Amino acid sequence: MLKIWGRATSSNVQKVLWTCAELDIAFERVDWGGPFGGNKDPDYVAMNPNGLVPTVQDGGLVIWESNTIIRYLCATRGGEHLHPLDPARRTEVERWMDWQLASLAQPMGAMLMGYYRTPPDRRDARALEAARLRALDLWSMVERQLEHGPYIAGAEFSLADIALGMFGYRWHVYPIERPGLPRLKAWYERIAERPGFKTHIARPLE
Numbered sequence: 001m002l003k004i005w006g007r008a009t010s011s012n013v014q015k016v017l018w019t020c021a022e023l024d025i026a027f028e029r030v031d032w033g034g035p036f037g038g039n040k041d042p043d044y045v046a047m048n049p050n051g052l053v054p055t056v057q058d059g060g061l062v063i064w065e066s067n068t069i070i071r072y073l074c075a076t077r078g079g080e081h082l083h084p085l086d087p088a089r090r091t092e093v094e095r096w097m098d099w100q101l102a103s104l105a106q107p108m109g110a111m112l113m114g115y116y117r118t119p120p121d122r123r124d125a126r127a128l129e130a131a132r133l134r135a136l137d138l139w140s141m142v143e144r145q146l147e148h149g150p151y152i153a154g155a156e157f158s159l160a161d162i163a164l165g166m167f168g169y170r171w172h173v174y175p176i177e178r179p180g181l182p183r184l185k186a187w188y189e190r191i192a193e194r195p196g197f198k199t200h201i202a203r204p205l206e
C-alpha cells in the first residue's frame with residue numbers, strides 16, 4: 001500500500017491526496033510536519049533531504065516533491081486522462097504545474113503565513129498587500145487562460161487543475177479583497193464539485 005507522510009492541512013500533501021481520490025488509490029497517511037513534527041528526524045531526512053512534506057513510499061521507492069509524486073501516480077495507476085501521454089498535450093498540463101510551484105506558491109504561501117499563522121498585531125500589512133497584488137496578477141493570467149476551456153489545460157480536468165486547485169480554494173477563502181474574475185470563480189465552483197476536492201481541499205485553513 002502507498003504510504004504518505006504529511007499532515008492533511010499541507011497544500012502539497014493535499015495535491016497528493018486529491019490525486020489518490022481521482023485515481024481511487026488506497027493509501028496509508030501518517031500525520032507529519034507542522035504541529036506533528038518529525039521533519040528533522042534523521043530517518044525522515046534520509047528519505048527526504050528537504051525535511052518537508054509530502055514524502056511518499058511505494059514499495060522500495062521513496063519520492064518527494066508533490067508534483068513529481070502526482071505525475072508518478074498517474075504513470076503507475078492509470079492516470080493518463082489526468083497527465084496526457086502526448087508530449088505536446090503534456091506540456092499544456094505541466095507548464096501550469098511548474099508555474100504553480102515557481103510563481104503562485106510564493107504569494108499564496110505569504111498570505112497563509114500572514115493571516116493564519118501570525119497574530120493580528122504582528123502582521124506586516126504592507127507585505128500582505130504586496131502578496132495579494134502579486135497573487136491577483138497571477139490569478140488574472142489564469143482568468144485569461146480559462147478563455148480556452150473550462151479547465152486549466154483546456155477541455156479536460158487534469159493534474160494542472162489539482163496543482164492550482166488547492167490554491168484556488170485558498171484564494172477564495174482568504175480574508176482579502178478579491179476583484180471579480182468570473183471565469184476563475186466558475187472554474188473554482190466546477191472543481192469544488194469533485195469528491196476529492198470536497199474531502200481533501202475544502203477544509204479549515206491553519
Ligand SMILES: N[C@@H](CCC(=O)N[C@@H](CS)C(=O)NCC(=O)O)C(=O)O
Nearest residue numbers: 010011012033034052053054065066
Ligand atoms: N516543493 C515542495 C514543497 C514542500 C513544502 O514546502 N512543504 C511544506 C508544507 S506545504 C512543509 O513541509 N512545511 C513544513 C511543515 O509542514 O512542517 C513540494 O511541492 O513537495
